[in-house]
Amino acid sequence: MRIFTAFRALYFATIALLTGSGLLSTYLGLRLAAEKVDGLWIGAMMAAYYAGLVLGGKIGHRLIARVGHIRAYGGCGGLVVAAVLGIGLTHWPEGWLVLRMLIGMGMMCQYMVIESWLNEQAEARQRGAVFAGYMVASYLGLVAGQLILVLHPGLGPDMPMMIALSFALSLIPVSITHKVHPAPMRPAPLEPRFFLKRVPQSLTTVLVSGLVIGSFYGLAPLYATDQGLSVEQIGVFMGVCIFAGLLVQWPLGWLSDRYDRAMLIRNAAILLLISALPLAILPSWPMEAMLPMGFVVCLVQFTLYPLAVAFSNDHVEGERRVSLTAMLLVTFGVGACIGPLVAGALMREFGPNMLYAFAAACACILILRVHPEKVSGLHRVDEAPVKHVPTPDSLASSPLSAALDPRVSNAAVAEQMKPTEAKAPMPEAEEESRPG
Template identity: 90%
Template sequence: MQRIFTSFRALYVATLMLLTGSGLLSTYLALRLAAEKVDGLWVGAMMAAYYAGLVLGGKIGHRLIARVGHIRAYVACGGLVTAAVLGIGLTVWPEGWLVLRMLIGLGMMCQYMVIESWLNEQADARQRGAVFAGYMVASYLGLVAGQLILVVHPGLGPDLPMMIALCFALSLIPVSITHKVHPAPLRPAPLEPRFFLSRVPQSLTTVLVSGLVIGSFYGLAPLYASDQGLSVEQIGVFMGVCIFAGLLVQWPLGWLSDRYDRALLIRSSAILLLITALPLALLPSLPMEAMLPMGFLVCLVQFTLYPLAVAFSNDHVEGERRVSLTAMLLVTFGVGACIGPLAAGALMRQFGPNMLYAFAAACALILIWRVHPEKVSGLHRVDEAPVKHVPTPDSLASSPLVGALDPRVTGQTSNEQMKAGNAAAPEAEEDSRPG
């Protein structure tokens, strides 16, 4: 593992700095808007704009990287993100923040694509699992580190956006000075929505609901904690503990996923999410001593939905289509993550901060209603299913190319897989309601 870290330390450090800045920015925006007494709906709109930028960046990033190359695209987008963060620090105009937040999402998606294509190209097939795990750990540790900065620096003045911009600027250095060979040019992976809606409807439903829950959490949990009377330092601790739960649950989740039916695990996770979210939804106010363990438990469950859905969908899609599948999952997650903060923000404005967890409970009910193991026919189940579960970061820190980096996709580079995806015409599949 030390050898792998040494080989990819530049890309891991870049990922760590990127996610540190991103995690801190999400919490800062929510707290800054709350301090300015701005409507909670705007807080949700900020996170929705970010995910809209991520989805848009997934389309633009391929063209930009193909046009100017990986390092130039990465540095250009890093400059855009840094400038947008500084722009947020220089103004308190919420309408302008929406545009800047979307530009940040667009630029960061391009940076994710550069890092992931580089990792995939340089990783040996036998090491791809360890390389992927390192990338995931760097992603989650960056998100946690962003929250912990608030603990040591709780002020919401103009110096905090400068610190965020500093993180994004530092992420440029490891990639720009690396001596690694450039990856091959990228080709966009086709979405094939009809094919995937027919083949993996329950997985797509789970990813959509996961986007609703996780998007609203990242955007509105700081506002919820602020309305509960927590200080900025305490909000940093609360958010850090909750996000750390997402990292902590991945490996035991993988053990369970490889041994038990994945549709059953998704439905069980939905039931547990309903049970853990209900107390926070029903109690209008809580002390921090109660919020920490209860919030930790909710996140322990909600962060299982996306990786389970990814593994479940891979069980029913052939290897040559898995990069396209990842692109489809990202778009679906992005749609949910755009809608979730807006819907939850509107509920919080009307009925109080605890509606954030009432919204999560309602999303859990949707999954309980829609996901049923007995509906999985197994007609399109791939030969190697169940495909080995891989700990997966949520789509706040990934691009469509993460499918090529995924160790379940072996023997092909991302470029080769995308060519195969482009050559494969969408086929009309019979409705068998599988995964």
């Protein structure tokens, strides 16, 4: 409660920001479905958003360094509000793709500013609790966005105005803060070749998680519409499914700190396959059956990214964990761009149940690719297993979230806080190994 009080302004900004984001994702799916637009276009909308998030990770650093945190946050917030209102004023799906990408770019910059401020105000011993609070605020915002649909189920022009209102409210706490201006942080190097050699199974898990979760956020409203659910029922369905992601984080942390993480990832993939198959095989279900089955699927699928993050941290040294966080987020974003497009095409050709058939196929990839017995342990760090930390996995965070992660050493964070300058490339690993 003391931490919540200290950071309540930034948590409120996060809740408002994610309320708008969650409501916008579901609204676009329902709006396009009502206009009989096929699933490929709906998937493309979500892919454009995640592409914008990935691009915004690069652009945000430069913008913040040039104009400062508050101006960057306010400017990007204005861009997001204008783009949402533009969606409400036009009926041109091609233009919506551009606006959706701009929303993603603007929101990524806003995430970076919020996370910079949280890191600036959090003491080293508080970082884990502050990070968990940020994750809770993210999920609560996403759930709140779905509950708005329950209370106000219309898809008329007033809905984009409500979404824009949520985004506008997120500007207030940051714009009027009296806190010290955060120090600028330099972009973390990605080092893809190093991490592909060091943590291939973790990167595979993150990529698959992006495929599944990106498809869920983009296409689950279309799936629910094709099942005959009303707008209010779709809001309940989405809210229950997203709430499962929040609910599972703490029991998952208990398991992750006590059992082999590669084994947990493989078991989660098996459970995802088993739980998704009924929804994939039968073309229609009543609401009473969809809710518990959708809850169980999301309960499992939202464990993949946090497990992969913890698993990869077991095999990467502390000074490289800032770069690791950036690499994991980019990998997740790539998967989240591809997933909605593939699942949307499948749903157009074979029906709505292909959303869960796609999730089951992704689970099969993990079952085939993740093998605990192949983890050599050659690069396992001394403190492994590194403590599991609840992690938002809808890309509702930026590479700067590494600064809040207690698994990242203070020295690594201090290095990222230095002014941008030329930096020698990291040496590549010489060993050929098969660790996580």
